[in-house]
Amino acid sequence: MKGLFAVALGILTAIGGFVDIGDLVTNAVVGSRFGWGLAWVVPVGVLGICLFAQMSGRVAAVSGRATFEIIRDRLGPKASMANLGASFFVNLMTITAEIGGIALALQLATDVGPMLWMPVAAFAVWVVIWRVRFKIMENVTGLVGLCLIVFAVSVFLLHPDWAAIGRQAIAPVIPQSESAATYWYFAVALFGAAMTPYEVFFFSSGAVEEGWSTKDLGKSRLNVIVGFPLGGLLSLAIASGAAIVLAPAAIEVTALSQVVLPVVVGGGKLALAFAIVGIFAATFGAALETTLSAGYTIAQYFGWTWGKYRRPAEATRFHVVMIVALIIGCAVLLTGVDPVLVTEYSVVFSAIALPLTYLPILLVANDPEYMGEHVNGRSMNTLATIYLVIILAASLAAIPLMIVTGAGQ
Amino acid sequence: MARRPPWRRIRSAAVIVIAVPAAGFLLHGCPSIRDGMAGQLAQAQKESESAVTTGSLALDLWRNHKSTNQLAAVQLSDAGDEVTKAYKGIATLTADNAADLRQQRTLTAAMTDAITALNAAGALVRGVGTDDSPDAARQRLIAAVAQLQSANS
Numbered sequence A: 001m002k003g004l005f006a007v008a009l010g011i012l013t014a015i016g017g018f019v020d021i022g023d024l025v026t027n028a029v030v031g032s033r034f035g036w037g038l039a040w041v042v043p044v045g046v047l048g049i050c051l052f053a054q055m056s057g058r059v060a061a062v063s064g065r066a067t068f069e070i071i072r073d074r075l076g077p078k079a080s081m082a083n084l085g086a087s088f089f090v091n092l093m094t095i096t097a098e099i100g101g102i103a104l105a106l107q108l109a110t111d112v113g114p115m116l117w118m119p120v121a122a123f124a125v126w127v128v129i130w131r132v133r134f135k136i137m138e139n140v141t142g143l144v145g146l147c148l149i150v151f152a153v154s155v156f157l158l159h160p161d162w163a164a165i166g167r168q169a170i171a172p173v174i175p176q177s178e179s180a181a182t183y184w185y186f187a188v189a190l191f192g193a194a195m196t197p198y199e200v201f202f203f204s205s206g207a208v209e210e211g212w213s214t215k216d217l218g219k220s221r222l223n224v225i226v227g228f229p230l231g232g233l234l235s236l237a238i239a240s241g242a243a244i245v246l247a248p249a250a251i252e253v254t255a256l257s258q259v260v261l262p263v264v265v266g267g268g269k270l271a272l273a274f275a276i277v278g279i280f281a282a283t284f285g286a287a288l289e290t291t292l293s294a295g296y297t298i299a300q301y302f303g304w305t306w307g308k309y310r311r312p313a314e315a316t317r318f319h320v321v322m323i324v325a326l327i328i329g330c331a332v333l334l335t336g337v338d339p340v341l342v343t344e345y346s347v348v349f350s351a352i353a354l355p356l357t358y359l360p361i362l363l364v365a366n367d368p369e370y371m372g373e374h375v376n377g378r379s380m381n382t383l384a385t386i387y388l389v390i391i392l393a394a395s396l397a398a399i400p401l402m403i404v405t406g407a408g409q
Numbered sequence B: 001m002a003r004r005p006p007w008r009r010i011r012s013a014a015v016i017v018i019a020v021p022a023a024g025f026l027l028h029g030c031p032s033i034r035d036g037m038a039g040q041l042a043q044a045q046k047e048s049e050s051a052v053t054t055g056s057l058a059l060d061l062w063r064n065h066k067s068t069n070q071l072a073a074v075q076l077s078d079a080g081d082e083v084t085k086a087y088k089g090i091a092t093l094t095a096d097n098a099a100d101l102r103q104q105r106t107l108t109a110a111m112t113d114a115i116t117a118l119n120a121a122g123a124l125v126r127g128v129g130t131d132d133s134p135d136a137a138r139q140r141l142i143a144a145v146a147q148l149q150s151a152n153s
Helices: A002-018 A021-034 A041-063 A067-110 A114-131 A134-157 A162-170 A180-194 A198-209 A214-249 A261-302 A316-334 A339-365 A368-374 A378-405 B006-029 B036-063 B069-091 B098-126 B134-151
Strands: none
Touching: A002 A134, A002 A214, A021 A067, A021 A180, A021 A214, A021 A261, A021 A339, A041 A067, A041 A180, A041 A198, A041 A214, A041 A339, A041 A368, A041 A378, A067 A114, A067 A198, A067 A261, A067 A316, A067 A339, A067 B069, A114 A261, A114 A316, A134 A198, A134 A214, A134 A261, A180 A339, A180 A378, A198 A214, A198 A261, A198 A339, A214 A261, A261 A316, A261 B036, A261 B069, A316 A339, A339 A368, A339 A378, B036 B069, B036 B098, B036 B134, B069 B098, B098 B134
16 A cells, blocks of 8 residues: 555656756746647657656666766776766756746746745755755655646636647647748757656666665556656646637737736636646746756866765755755846746757757667666667657757747747 | 968858858848748737737636636736737837837737736636726726737838
8 A cells, every 4th residue: 555655646747847948938938939840759758757767767666876887987088077067067057947937836826026036945945955855855846836737727628629729739830921931940849858868867867866776666657657648748738728728819928927828818816826836836846947957067077075865064065066966047137148048048058958968868878788587678679769860850959940940029 | 380281262152152151141131130020920910919819718718607717817918928929029119100109109009908808818717806897807808909900000
């Protein structure tokens, strides 16, 4: 019974923790501009993140070491420096976006400007990382994040034409008001939002924090295979709400306050309360994960002592990196840059950095020296190789598409 | 000083031959260069119309007690910021023909009215002294949307 509860809790946490500010904004933007025309990207991205998160979790469970430690071992310091640089930069952008997301969520509830909330949010993230136990932190944000289910409930309350949705999703068409380049730019952005690199670093480092062994492989696989796709359904619900309410009114999403409009139209004030709590939990949880990922990647690369399970005094450099990352993220936001704009750029830069993150994971997962009998099977490698081709194509196309479309104009 | 091997020079030349035209091609495709002033005016009009429609919907939901004061105020304020951003983007453009100049004038005038209507609606929602009723504020926003639409025709 206790084991079953642990599995259910893991799955629920994975669902609630799947959506972050990148998913919220990108899905709403895409839904408002393309309807269901880009819905196919979500399952493609979700399958990709399932594949590589499961792989990095297995590496951690079998070897007892986090992904970045092994990448440095396997590729050497020079080659893995490129990986570290790209991952850390994208992670820093994501931290910035998430802190901005927390501030915007609090603004929706209070009408107090986000600039006042940003330092509060960054400080709260640091306090939680400093004081709260890993398991509690992960479970609370994941479970409260389940409030985002209100986006799915709202879709039903809006009574859409399901047949039309099905037709658009199965046979996607580019709207007349949009160009093919813009369509593919947002496809890359949506893919980048689903496959954000920090998710795998957090997943593998979290596995080490929780002391996973080969006995936990089944549980981790279940969390990923059930939890992430259900989280992906939440992403689709956000896009669907925008497609039903915003697209017909020619409203293009440029602010978080527009993302909740479909929820308010469908469910009124009660639904709005759930949506704001869900957005707060999702962005706060993601801010914790990205901040920890900043510490994890740097500490693992340089071989420093790391881990939340250690007292801060025992892992000072790990904690200093996280504090510095939070200060930088907050400082960038306090210059007055639009958090939604940071989010939009962070998901595109995620797509650019994807090959540097996922290729080393595939190499390590195939190395018998670390994995023993748990190396990837043939079908897993075939699927992963197909994904690497997609990832490479998205990465190479991202910058030209960004220039040609003026970042999705 | 050691000379660079010939293959390196060939590689550098090849990179320049490929990268420079590619960058030029991409920059030529950049919307602000590709579409010119007319395109930028159309984009600003589209963004402003979207923002004011958001404001109108936000006010409507608030009027019908489906939304909170806080959310409606934030939505109206965000909509005002969006129109202001679009205004700044086109106000300093230099027109090189009479048609663009005329459209720029009409559009900036419509955007000014839209910002005023959004500010008035925001003041109403926040309970700051205003004589507007919710219905009148909504009518002003609907009129602002119509004015923006006609500014592009």
